Amino acid sequence: MSDTISINGTQHSLPDDPRRSLLDFVRQDLGLTGTKKGCDHGQCGACTVIVNGIRINSCLTLAVMHDGDEVTTIEGLGTPEAPSELQKAFVAHDGFQCGYCTPGQICSATAMLQEIANNWPSDASESLEGEMNVTGEEIRERMSGNLCRCGAYANIVAAIRDVAEESA
Amino acid sequence: MRPFSYTKARVIEDARQITADESAMAIAGGTNLLDLMKLQVETPHKLADINRIGFDEIKKTADGGLSIGALATNTATAVHPRVRSDYPVLARAILSGATQQLRNKATNGGNLCQRTRCFYFTNIDQPCNKREPGSGCGAIDGIAKLHAVLGASDQCIATYPGDMAVALSALDAQVHIATAGGSERTVPVRDFHCLPGDTPWRDNVLEDGEIITAITLPAPVGGTQIYRKVRERSSYAFALVSIAAIVEMKDGLFSRADLAFGGLAHKPWHDLRIAEALIGQPPTAQTFDKAADILLEIARGYGENDFKIPLARRTLHAVLEHAAEEAA
Amino acid sequence: MTVHFKQDKPEQSNRLDGMKQGVLGKGVSRLEGLAKVTGTAPYAAEYPVEGCAEGVLVTSTITRGEVVGLDKDAVLAMPGVLAVIDDSRLTTRPAQGTANEAPKQGPKTISYWGQPIALVVAETFEQARDAAKHLTVKYREEEGAPVDPQAVETEEKDGTVRQGDLAHAMAEAAHSVDVTFTTRGHASAAMEPHAAIAEWDGDKLTVHASLQMLNYNISELADALGVEEDDVRLISRFVGGGFGSKLGISEEVVAAAIAAKDLARPVRVVMSRQQVFQCIMRRSETTQRLRLAADEDGKLTGFGHHAVVSNLPGEVFAEPVLQSSHFLYSGENRELMLEVARIHRMTAGSVRAPGEAVGMPALEGAMDVLAEKVGIDPVELRLKNIPEQDPEEGLPFSSNKLAECLKQGAEAFGWDSGPRKPRQHQDGEWWVGTGMASAARAHSISEARAKVTLKSDGTALVETDMTDIGTGTYTILAQIAGEMLGLEPNKVLVELGDTRHPRGSGSGGSWGAASTGSAVYVACKAIREDLAARVGVEETALELSQGKTSAGKSLIDLLGGEDIAREGHYEPGDIKDDYTAAGFGAFFAQVRVNRYTGETRVDRMLGAFGFGRVLNHKTARSQCLGGITWSIGVALTEALEFDPRDGHLVNCDLAEYHVPVNRDVPELDVLMVEERDAAASPIQAKGIGELGMCGGAAAIANAIYNASGARIFDYPMTPDHVLKAMPD
Structure with missing residues (x-):
């Protein structure tokens, strides 16, 4: 067991205070403020990060529980100079307004497309088995853990569909 | 969040040892516990991180059923091929709960132990007999829209908020518990959660130092399996009423009708008399009403949640009508 | 050099359409977009500040009374705790929009449950959060504080209109409607919690905060602290949503400033989500009686709208429920x-x-009832009742596109204008139906300043303390300047959200774009005059595009190494009093209602809006989409719940206060109806941040009735309300 955590490929020591959430660890200790705190209770999705390939709410987990884990935050997905396809699509489709929920939306969507590729079903899936499709209703259900108060959902769905269809 | 000492348990014995202390708790997914610790509803002095003690496998049992590890995540369970093909009601129930991010972290054992969403329970500056025995119940005469209409007491009218356990109740699953003394006991999920009575602080039958290790499902039960959840948003909301149903029809009559109900009580509600009333009967409105009469025989509203009584009846109609059609 | 323009008359010259760059109105992607999608745009709490201590607010657990003791010593003994602040200057309520002075101060006096009473500061957030929970407070409680709006006497607000004899008109009417609607409280629930980092350098204070109107906030903060405005700098470059909740300074800003001074080190205070819910703003619940009298054909002869709202004693703000009712329809x-x-x-x-x-939503629900009584198409009923001029003030409309929106919207939606009867379409368990409603939102415009510098290198810089709260200000100001100066928007650097810049209008009341945009327009016009003189033509004849004049001379050459800087100062004059100005529109919705459970889902929805010049097609459409999304929340899910005994907000988080999730929102259509409103602003634009939610909930409610036969008078239309009203 290691006592370090990998964030976007860089190893970091875990915090001393076990109360520190993974969210506060990346924001406060590492200065990676792209991951947002919207509610601190797993109710908004703004803090979504990808841990070992799986999306989770970083506010509802302690940093010390993640020794040896590989975490990807929004900063690990792309930069202004080299944005990811989803990041570009969010800009092109205006998939945000104030921008505060946006890193969480994009981390969530990145992992979500992989979940569909893995044929994981959702509450919106007609059938639990077989191939899962990237329909509007599937995206809407699977992205419902990321609130957007500006009301950019319609554009968020369009941005994700665009990327999913490009890569299909 | 109060300060606590944090220990990573490597094997279940570590966890048992630490959590035998009244002020200690085990943490797995943490999605409910950390939420409550931030609010100081839960204030453990010690946390035993049990994520690396195993018990996360999903495997076949000797009798052809399925053993689901307590530390398997909700997602791992819902996407497991056997769960999807043989126990769709369980997959559907899990997928209807929370969000993908939460299900990716939440464990099955933790989900069974999920605490109520009652507003007065989660606000430490309000009275709540569940959180602080003897302080009173804020919800009675307060805001009680989410609250119980079955089996509540004058001490507590909270509901159990989960979905997974409702499906497990319809499936008559068993909960396997490692006891503090090192042995194992098994409790039917239908008996796992408690009614509030005079001990509203007790959500379930777990004792200090006990840890859930697995949930077992019986050999595949077949039938038409439905999980119907009525909620105020189309996603990411707790159930007003939910129904898990496993139904079979023979010659136009119900031959199987295992039903369990969420959102109505301090536990997933199951009443054997409902199946008895349905089996051998045709799928008519009269039959559905008879089942609803049994379900709601002792129902009592608290003003704001009165609507749950007719809503439960109507949802039961919808589920049985739909299930009978599919099963025919 | 400041150029002042006070607008007394409509701006008919329509200069912007004659410019040659051709970038205004285009759907340019947000200039700050890449910063937002890569997480590199810093919000208030995210500035790296050396040695920053963390503060957490302590809030009241009684409804009314006095704090008579705080056990500070016990908390100060806890690990890492630096201070317990209960300074009498702490504010106890957020400032109302445009207050321009400190809100209520004095944390010892309590007037609502959840009111801030102290700040605990510690080395780390975890220490401060725990210590704040441990602060023992002794109260002298004043029992019996009224918390139920139904149980108290009401005060009449100024502005009551009594014209003709409504009672008589109702008695004589061929058709009349007398109905009462209720709406529940709403929360802004902006995704970024209220946050501030305060830092002093001697007597100079800098605060990074999440605020909408720095031009007012600076005075509010200076007043609260008892310092000079000149000693205060506020920075809000990125604001994670406002929706009214950040119009005035909130409690954490003043608390952070006081703590930072006391401790002589920077202090950050971020409200918890629960605190944002419980001590910022609520939209009042309302009870509204609508009386509509009409003749045989549906022409209104009488119009009554009576509303009861609530607020704390001493607050001037009252939810202005009747704002558009004054002029939308005749009668x-x-x-x-x-x-x-x-x-x-x-x-x-x-x-x-x-x-x-x-x-x-209440008025348009009543109109639907009237249409049914008269037996005409609800679109037709609205068209029949569009007044020629303001029916109360007698003023002309600056411009009114309601009819166009109704007609174009109906066509685009595929509205069936045939006879309407509930429960005509069924799809499995679901009744399917349609509904429509008008949209209206009073237009506001305010004074604003912006400095524009055309730089010698051929780029431009726009500076104002105006904010971009997600509305698109960065981009539209670059487009206005680019259009006027012949530059691509990416050649225009826009710097916002810093009180070192000239005072803009602030973001609120949908007036930001038209007001601050006009200040930029005024500044650019003055720069054009300077350029025209250099070229030797009239300003009106100066054609600029792609950094060149029409004769091919580059701006860089024209400037000859000099910058040209002008501060535009726009002020609305007589146009404010001479016209009734508003944005208008129409909503159309198709919904499905479950016949067993009363659950409602919106299948599709369309909004058609006329709001003057469209400054950016993409961001304007997004504002409309946002408004329609909020309409869905108002119609179906959003309701604040207050404890009937102590009045505390019970559902104070995002799990139990139901803002719409992605799955609640179907594909939406937006139609922007062409309009140039010359009396609205020099750039002929009105606001669009709010119009998109002004009536949309009624289109959904009316569709619920058409689908299922459930006529519901209580918003939101959750399953319990639907089931209660649903015929068997």
Whole structure:
């Protein structure tokens, strides 16, 4: 067991205070403020990060529980100079307004497309088995853990569909 | 969040040892516990991180059923091929709960132990007999829209908020518990959660130092399996009423009708008399009403949640009508 | 050099359409977009500040009374705790929009449950959060604080209109409607919690905060602290949503500033989500009686709208429910009255589209009832009742595109204007139906300043303390300057959200784009005059595009190494008094209602809006989409719940206060109806941040009735309400 955590490929020591959430660890200790705190209770999705390939709410987990884990935050997905396809699509489709929920939306969507590729079903899936499709209703259900108060959902769905269809 | 000492348990014995202390708790997914610790509803002095003690496998049992590890995540369970093909009601129930991010972290054992969403329970500056025995119940005469209409007491009218356990109740699953003394006991999920009575602080039958290790499902039960959840948003909301149903029809009559109900009580509600009333009967409105009469025989509203009584009846109609059609 | 322009008359010259760059109105992607999608745009709490201590607010657990003791010593003994601040200057409510002075101060006096009473500061957030929970407070409670708006006497607000004889008109009418709607409280629930980092350098204070109107906030903060405005700098470059909740300074800003001074080190205070819910703003619940009298054909002869709202004692703000009811429809006999109930719930204030957000859903619900009674198409009923001029003030409309929106919207939606009867379409368990409603939102415009510098290198810089709260300000200001100066928007650097810059209008009341945009326009026009003189033509003849004049001379050459800087100062003059100005529109919705459970889902929805010049097609459409999304929340899911005994906000988080999730929102259509409103602003634009939610909930409610036969008078239309109203 290691006592370090990998964030976007860089190893970091875990915090001393076990109360520190993974969210506060990346924001406060590492200065990676792209991951947002919207509610601190797993109710908004703004803090979504990808841990070992799986999306989770970083506010509802302690940093010390993640020794040896590989975490990807929004900063690990792309930069202004080299944005990811989803990041570009969010800009092109205006998939945000104030921008505060946006890193969480994009981390969530990145992992979500992989979940569909893995044929994981959702509450919106007609059938639990077989191939899962990237329909509007599937995206809407699977992205419902990321609130957007500006009301950019319609554009968020369009941005994700665009990327999913490009890569299909 | 109060300060606590944090220990990573490597094997279940570590966890048992630490959590035998009244002020200690085990943490797995943490999605409910950390939420409550931030609010100081839960204030453990010690946390035993049990994520690396195993018990996360999903495997076949000797009798052809399925053993689901307590530390398997909700997602791992819902996407497991056997769960999807043989126990769709369980997959559907899990997928209807929370969000993908939460299900990716939440464990099955933790989900069974999920605490109520009652507003007065989660606000430490309000009275709540569940959180602080003897302080009173804020919800009675307060805001009680989410609250119980079955089996509540004058001490507590909270509901159990989960979905997974409702499906497990319809499936008559068993909960396997490692006891503090090192042995194992098994409790039917239908008996796992408690009614509030005079001990509203007790959500379930777990004792200090006990840890859930697995949930077992019986050999595949077949039938038409439905999980119907009525909620105020189309996603990411707790159930007003939910129904898990496993139904079979023979010659136009119900031959199987295992039903369990969420959102109505301090536990997933199951009443054997409902199946008895349905089996051998045709799928008519009269039959559905008879089942609803049994379900709601002792129902009592608290003003704001009165609507749950007719809503439960109507949802039961919808589920049985739909299930009978599919099963025919 | 400052150029002042006071607008007394409509701006008919329409200069912007004659410019040659051709970038204004285009759907340019947000200039700050890449910063936002890569997480590199810093919000208030995210500035790296050396040695920053962390503060957490402590809030009251009684409804009314006095704090008589704080056990500071016990908390100061806890690990890492640096201070317990209970300074009498701490503010106890958020400032209302445009207050321009400190809100209520004095944390010892309590007037609602959840009111801030102290700040605990510690080395780390975890230490401060725990210590704040441990602060023992002794109260002297004043029992019996009224918390139920139904149980108290009400005060009548100024502005009651009594015209003709409504009672008589109702008695004589061929068709009449007398119905009462209720709406529940709403929360802004902006995704970024209120946050501030305060830092002093001697007597100079800098605060990074999340605020909408720095031009007012600076005075509010200076007043609260008892310092000079010149000693205060506020920075809000990125604001994670406002929706009214950040119009005025909130409690954490003043608390952070006081703590930072006391401790002589920077202090950050971020409200918890629960605190944002409980001590910022609520939209008041409303009870609204609508009386409509009509002749045989549906022409209105009488119009009555009476609303009761609530607020804390001492608050001037009252949800302006009747704002658009005053002018939207004709009807010579009129009675409009607003009353306020004084209760001890948290502060009521502005939440997106104060007034029309709840007034229009009630009015448009009543109009649907009337259409049914008259037996005409609801679109037709609206068309029949569009007044020639303001029916109360007698003023002309600056421009009114309601008819166009109704017609174009109906066509685009595929509205069936045939006879309407509930329960005509069934799809499995679901009844399917359609509904429509008008949209209206009073237009506001305000004074604003912006400095534009055309730099010698051929780029431009726009500076103002205006904010971009997600509305698109960065981009539209670059487009306006680019259009005027012949530059691509990416050649225009826009710097916002810093009080070192000239005072803009602030973001609120949908006036930001038209007001601050006009200040940029005024500055650019002055720069053009300078350039025209250099070229030797009249300003009106100067054609600029792609950094060149029409004769091919580059701006760089024209400037000859010099910058040209002008501060534009726009002020609305007589146009404010001479016209009734508003944005208008129409909503169309198709919904499905479950015949067993009463659950409602919106299948599709369309909004058609006329709001003057469209400055950026993409961001304007997004504002409309946002408004329609909020309409879905108002119609179906959003309701604040208050404890009937102590008045505390019970569902104070995002799990139990149901803002719409992605799955609640179907594909939406937006139609922007071409309009140039010359009396609205020099750039002929009105606001669009709020219009998109002013009436949309009624289109959904009316569709619920058409689908299922459930006529519901209580918003939101959750399954319990639907089932209660659903015929068997």
